Amino acid sequence: MPDGPAVQASGLPYALDSFVGRERELARLRTLLKSARLLTLAGPGGVGKTRLAVELAKGVRGGRDGRARLVELEALRDGEQLPQAVAAALGVGERGGRAGVEALVHALGTRTLLIVLDNCEHLAQACAQLAATLLARCPGLRILATSRETLRVPGEVVFRVGVLSLSSAGEGEDAKAPQRSEAVRLFADRARAADPGFALGPGNIRTVAEICRRLDGLPLAIELAAGRTGSLPLGDILRGLDDQLTLLTDGSRTGPGRHRELRAAIDWSHRLLDPVEQAVFRRLSVLGGGFDARGAAEVCADGGGDGADTGVRPEQVLRVVCALEAKSLIVRMRDGDPDTARFRQLSAIRTYGMDRLGESGELHTTWDRALDRLSGRAAGPPGSVFADTAEGPLGGERENLAAAVAYTSDRGDGRYVPLALALARLRYHQEQLTAARTLLTGVLERASGGVHRGVALALAARSACLQADHTVALAFADEAVAVERAGERPGGLANALDALGAARLCRSEFCEAVAVFAECLSVVRTLGRPLDTALCRHHLAWALLHTGRATEADELMARCLPELRAGAPSGQLMAALHTVGAIRLVQRDFDAAEDMFAEVLHRASGEPASGETTSGETASGESFHALYPLEGLAIVAGERGDMRRSLRLFAAAAAARRRLDTEPEAHWRSQVEAAAARARDRLTPSGAEAALTAGRRLRGGALVGYALQGTRGGHHDLSGVARTVWESPLTERESTVARLVATGLTNRQIGSHLGLSKSTVASHLDRIRDKLGLRSRTQIALWVAAQTRPRHGPGVS
Numbered sequence: 001m002p003d004g005p006a007v008q009a010s011g012l013p014y015a016l017d018s019f020v021g022r023e024r025e026l027a028r029l030r031t032l033l034k035s036a037r038l039l040t041l042a043g044p045g046g047v048g049k050t051r052l053a054v055e056l057a058k059g060v061r062g063g064r065d066g067r068a069r070l071v072e073l074e075a076l077r078d079g080e081q082l083p084q085a086v087a088a089a090l091g092v093g094e095r096g097g098r099a100g101v102e103a104l105v106h107a108l109g110t111r112t113l114l115i116v117l118d119n120c121e122h123l124a125q126a127c128a129q130l131a132a133t134l135l136a137r138c139p140g141l142r143i144l145a146t147s148r149e150t151l152r153v154p155g156e157v158v159f160r161v162g163v164l165s166l167s168s169a170g171e172g173e174d175a176k177a178p179q180r181s182e183a184v185r186l187f188a189d190r191a192r193a194a195d196p197g198f199a200l201g202p203g204n205i206r207t208v209a210e211i212c213r214r215l216d217g218l219p220l221a222i223e224l225a226a227g228r229t230g231s232l233p234l235g236d237i238l239r240g241l242d243d244q245l246t247l248l249t250d251g252s253r254t255g256p257g258r259h260r261e262l263r264a265a266i267d268w269s270h271r272l273l274d275p276v277e278q279a280v281f282r283r284l285s286v287l288g289g290g291f292d293a294r295g296a297a298e299v300c301a302d303g304g305g306d307g308a309d310t311g312v313r314p315e316q317v318l319r320v321v322c323a324l325e326a327k328s329l330i331v332r333m334r335d336g337d338p339d340t341a342r343f344r345q346l347s348a349i350r351t352y353g354m355d356r357l358g359e360s361g362e363l364h365t366t367w368d369r370a371l372d373r374l375s376g377r378a379a380g381p382p383g384s385v386f387a388d389t390a391e392g393p394l395g396g397e398r399e400n401l402a403a404a405v406a407y408t409s410d411r412g413d414g415r416y417v418p419l420a421l422a423l424a425r426l427r428y429h430q431e432q433l434t435a436a437r438t439l440l441t442g443v444l445e446r447a448s449g450g451v452h453r454g455v456a457l458a459l460a461a462r463s464a465c466l467q468a469d470h471t472v473a474l475a476f477a478d479e480a481v482a483v484e485r486a487g488e489r490p491g492g493l494a495n496a497l498d499a500l501g502a503a504r505l506c507r508s509e510f511c512e513a514v515a516v517f518a519e520c521l522s523v524v525r526t527l528g529r530p531l532d533t534a535l536c537r538h539h540l541a542w543a544l545l546h547t548g549r550a551t552e553a554d555e556l557m558a559r560c561l562p563e564l565r566a567g568a569p570s571g572q573l574m575a576a577l578h579t580v581g582a583i584r585l586v587q588r589d590f591d592a593a594e595d596m597f598a599e600v601l602h603r604a605s606g607e608p609a610s611g612e613t614t615s616g617e618t619a620s621g622e623s624f625h626a627l628y629p630l631e632g633l634a635i636v637a638g639e640r641g642d643m644r645r646s647l648r649l650f651a652a653a654a655a656a657r658r659r660l661d662t663e664p665e666a667h668w669r670s671q672v673e674a675a676a677a678r679a680r681d682r683l684t685p686s687g688a689e690a691a692l693t694a695g696r697r698l699r700g701g702a703l704v705g706y707a708l709q710g711t712r713g714g715h716h717d718l719s720g721v722a723r724t725v726w727e728s729p730l731t732e733r734e735s736t737v738a739r740l741v742a743t744g745l746t747n748r749q750i751g752s753h754l755g756l757s758k759s760t761v762a763s764h765l766d767r768i769r770d771k772l773g774l775r776s777r778t779q780i781a782l783w784v785a786a787q788t789r790p791r792h793g794p795g796v797s
Helices: 023-035 049-058 079-090 100-108 121-137 182-194 205-214 219-230 234-251 257-271 275-286 293-300 314-326 347-360 363-378 398-408 416-429 433-446 451-466 470-487 490-506 510-525 530-546 550-567 570-586 590-605 624-639 643-660 666-682 685-697 700-709 732-742 747-754 758-772 777-788
Strands: 038-042 068-072 113-118 141-147 157-160 331-333 342-344
Touching: 023 038, 023 049, 023 157, 038 049, 049 068, 049 113, 049 141, 068 079, 079 100, 079 113, 079 121, 079 433, 100 121, 113 121, 121 141, 182 205, 182 219, 205 219, 205 234, 219 234, 219 257, 257 347, 275 293, 275 314, 275 347, 275 363, 293 314, 293 363, 314 342, 347 363, 363 398, 363 416, 398 416, 416 433, 416 451, 433 451, 451 470, 451 490, 470 490, 490 510, 490 530, 510 530, 530 550, 530 570, 550 570, 570 590, 570 624, 590 624, 590 700, 590 777, 624 643, 624 666, 624 700, 643 666, 643 685, 643 700, 666 685, 700 732, 700 777, 732 747, 732 758, 732 777, 747 758, 758 777
Parallel strands: 038 141, 038 157, 068 113, 113 141
Antiparallel strands: 331 342
């Protein structure tokens, strides 16, 4: 099984604070969204368009389960790249020769989906064209856009997002009037977050109402002002805003009033920072994709020499980052590695910071530090051989890396080549192959020789392979080998040979591929890198299996699998386990083959689905790596004579492949199709059709649970969920609910089956998750499968 690129998709974010006000707007928007296929929330920056859009999308049926997806466009600067950016955010890869808009149209098809296009104003023309095309060709699609200007597309419904409601300055006799103000409620909510002892009362409510009026009811400005309550009294906040608003209004009479008010709030907050905090604040603006404490120190610290007014020492940066978060000038990012705190500046604040950076004269020196940091990390670990097989150290820096490539592209900066190469590798792992190859074309134009050319050629060959551009792939790989041989770089030569072997496999030139991988292995052995040697042995074993030399392939896998288990990335390990399973099939050791495929399926179901689209099934039979073991288990079932199970699994895997728009390798596909044909021949036409129909309905946790419960001679009928749960911490009723979840039933269906209400079933599920430490229905299905499966060790050698 080939190593599959990891794809990460973008869902609706979970809010970390409460949503205040906007009840009337939400009610009106829900009505509009029932009939409008393109609904644009238009309004000034900082008015809360994004938060309102996400709140609206959450209320859409299935919005939290994948039928509403957020696509953030803030970091995108080139409208021509919009289709690829949307595809990447939705987890749509370029497959079957389709790219850009065509890939999106094919993936979306007739699915029911709401896409939230956030921050369209700087790409209004491109967004308008893309929206018009997708809406015309995808009948189940709706688009919710946020923008400072309308898209002007036929059929567009525009909703003007205004400021939060305010109490009138003339309502002095009505003491309750300010409490009805949405702006005051928002200020109070955010003030309590900054100062838990804060409370609205007769002594301060009118001051809060005046602050909100001075800020024109703009949510971002109100939140920034409320964040100061932890350190300043309300009177000082009000006076500070007065000074700043007067200064900025006098300085720019022609600008939009609300923009002046928002800038006043940011500018005033900035004035409260000490010189070191101001320096870090403005320098962080070059890191639009976010940053951790180490990255902030590397970009913001300049040595802090004596006598420097704004010198920043590395050890000062962490304190300043914490201070900026406390003052609401940066926010904590909740996605990514939970063990590493990562932050970002909101768009309006970052724009203000960038202006300040330009005024300070530090723009280019700050960029230099950011480029040095990224290019240094782009190089990867010393001596790395197969860098293309893993996402690399810059996986969380996509936006920063893209900005760095754009900054260096027309400056003749030597750092462009390693940065663009690193970005191309990330695009390759996102399956954004056209974007990857475009970047690599630029690299190859600049890198006429040296180490980067060979690496770029090898990656270009792998990208071309995945786009079925076999002739070009072979040409790139041949040149990569020639470049690395001439440069006498053993590591580079091994990487190039591996790419050449892949190109030969894609062309079904199996004997040639064996020869290339064998040479690759002989080169890698000299480097003293056990994991790279193990990877090369696996690739050689896979090629040998295609030539019928299963015994030699088995010997190689026995040597490399322990090393891969110990240190290989998950995708590479799952590919190796599949290879062992395929070898066991050839050797007719079906129990051992089953063990391998079951282990791969267990591992794959614990990953985010690499091709996750709109179904809401996040993993569990819906990922690239889950397809091969499902097909392997289908073959095992057929060989054991269980033709119904075989056809069910075959049909389920085929349906999943159609949803993910991916095809297996030709050699593996022929095995699977032959097994399916044998199963059909052994059943009556009606029996075969019933099995196929049942299989097509299986997906998600129900599919994985069914596939794993049937392993090692268990009962395979869809209703045959085992009755015994080993050493279960669950009550009998909870165990019954868990077993029914594993069959794929909804809460309503489970309630009907057991005579319970839907809410009672939900309560049982909450207790099941708490007791087992699980988060999803899929994980419950996997737990049931593991408990009901006969206990035996894997037959791996």
